Amino acid sequence: MSLTSSTLLIVVVLATVLAFAAAVWLWPRLGRGGGLPVLGRIGVVLTLQVLVLASVGLTANRTFLLYGSWADLAGQEGRMPSMGHDAPGGSAVRLLGRQPTDVGGGRTPHVGGEIEKITVRGERSKAAVNAYVYLPPEYFQKGNENRKFPATVVLTGFPGMAENLLKPLPYPKTAWTLAKQKKMPPMVLVMMQPSVVPTRNTQCIDVPGGPLSETFFAKDLPKAISGAYRVGTSPSNWAIMGDSTGGYCALKVALQHPENYAAGVGLSADYKPELDGDSGDLFHGNAAEEKRSDLLWSLDNLPQGKSSFLVTTSMQGEGNYKPTQKFVEKVKAPARVSSITLDHGGHNFKTWCREIPPALQWVGARIGAE
Template sequence: MTLTSNSLFFTTLFVTALMFGAVVWLWPRLARQGWRQLLGRIGLILVVQVLTLSAVGLAANRSFLIYGSWTELAGREKPAPISQDAGGTSAVKLIGRQKPDVPGGVNKFLGGELEKVMIQGERSKIATQAYVYLPPEYFQKGNEKRVFPAAVVLTGFPGTAENLLHGLRYPKTALSLSKQKKTQPMVLVLMRPTVAPPRNTQCVDIKDGPQTETFFGTDLPKALTGAYRIGASPRSLGIMGDSTGGYCALKVALEHPEAYSAGVGLSADYAPEIDGESGDLFHGNAAEEKRADLLWALDHLPQGKTNFLVTTSLQGESNYRPTQKFIAKVKDPARVSSITLDHGGHNFKTWNREIPPSLEWLSARLTTE
């Protein structure tokens, strides 16, 4: 059974209920004095606690899709191997197609289509999976040569790309906004920033390690425009994400205006977090460590014609003050907008409130002309 399957979750609930009943039934027999009865009581309590915590953990993981597999949970997930079929170039390889969870999703002319792909980077030598949502207009008659804007959407760490399909419902929201004429039809590239699992590389090029910034800043745009009818200009491509994905989106948009014209950070960090999951990102390179701090970079590096959107909350978010500093440091020719909620938190509920206006903002700043 897979980690996120219904069968595992409900089996765990059923076994927990059975064990609780067994405890109630057996407890009188174990109430007598004696070391065997004592060990029996301790064992029953431990088993029930372990099963209860497992059920709670599985429920939380099903809701937030923190881990997508047993290997990922155990920290043994390995990066995808580089395919030799593409001849060392940036490329997109189709793995499969599925119906998106949107109204009319059974018909691609009404609900669009969801492709699961493997994206291979030419310069970074990184290969990683993603979902590509193609809007219904992509397939409709008369649009065979139409070029579309696109948004790369990143989840947080250690989340899975499925977060963006289910918990955050990007395709469903994008389709609804498009039907209401609040946004233009856009291609969505849904993925996680963890392209070298299990390490949290936070979109940094690591010496003798994963070249994550190169993948997102250079390889990914090239691969997407080569595989789909997406505008080749940076004005056709934006990037957005939440939490660690929000930091990556802002970082890549700031440092690669030649590839992306807009970046959206939902509850974003503004500097990489160095811990056991990231490892040593900079290996003593002080210049690269400073460049990775977005507040420092805004003060010391040239700012291109990039549009930024950042979100925070007056209460419930720890990034309120850094967000205000980020806003103050953005200078012409760059532009910055913001969303500040009265109350919010670092969670799906808050981001689901922010995603619709963020997609509207992004759509208004992307063009294929």
């Protein structure tokens, strides 16, 4: 039974209700003295606690889609897949499967486009990361066989899973709709987690002696995708965006690697890494790298390239309102910055769904095909 299935949630909630009713019925009998009644009371309390926690956890997971499968929950999604075959362009990209888009005519690639699940192997970072690639219908249409497309890397928050970027954050459907309405050019979307280790929040930082997350997203990923798909290779062909931790990652990569990305979008972004149990020690005493990871410090102390930035926040409901204002103030030429400030909006999917359409339009106006 799927971790995110409504059936599992209903079964667990029903079991919780039945267990509570049984506890009420049995409690007078368990109130007697003696060893067995005491053990019975302990068992009833523990069972109810486990079921209540399971109900709350499953409800939260279905709401925020933190884990998509039992393997994901157990931290096994990062293992090297043993199935699939190499996509055109070599072994850096391994195709795992295809699925239709959630649009009209979605089962016909030249009408609705297509979504491919892949594994990307980093040449320099040696990381292997799963991703979804949205190919627009124009990619398959006659006459476009040699056409190259712009590409945008789209990152989730942490914890999160790449499936979030298909639904409930409908990136492919939104891109398809906007392109059909002539509000943005057709583009390839590369959708994935902001970490090269699913169980560790590496936050696009090259950890000394550990995962080379910045190298993967800044260098390996554009090279691998442009080698496997008809995607341009110049920075003017590439953008990167994300929400929350993924937004920090996107801004960091675009800020510090303008030679590879022309634009970066942070939806409700952080502006410095969060150091906690999920991240572990990201710097191992490297004070210079720790300063560099603070984007506000970087804007003040490091040269700014020609990248363009879009940042979003809310006057009520977001904790990044003041840091976002500071980020906007610190961006200087030749870099450029735009911002979206909502009157109210929490740090959640509902807010980001409001911001995704204008963000994609903004990206479409700043990158293009070769």
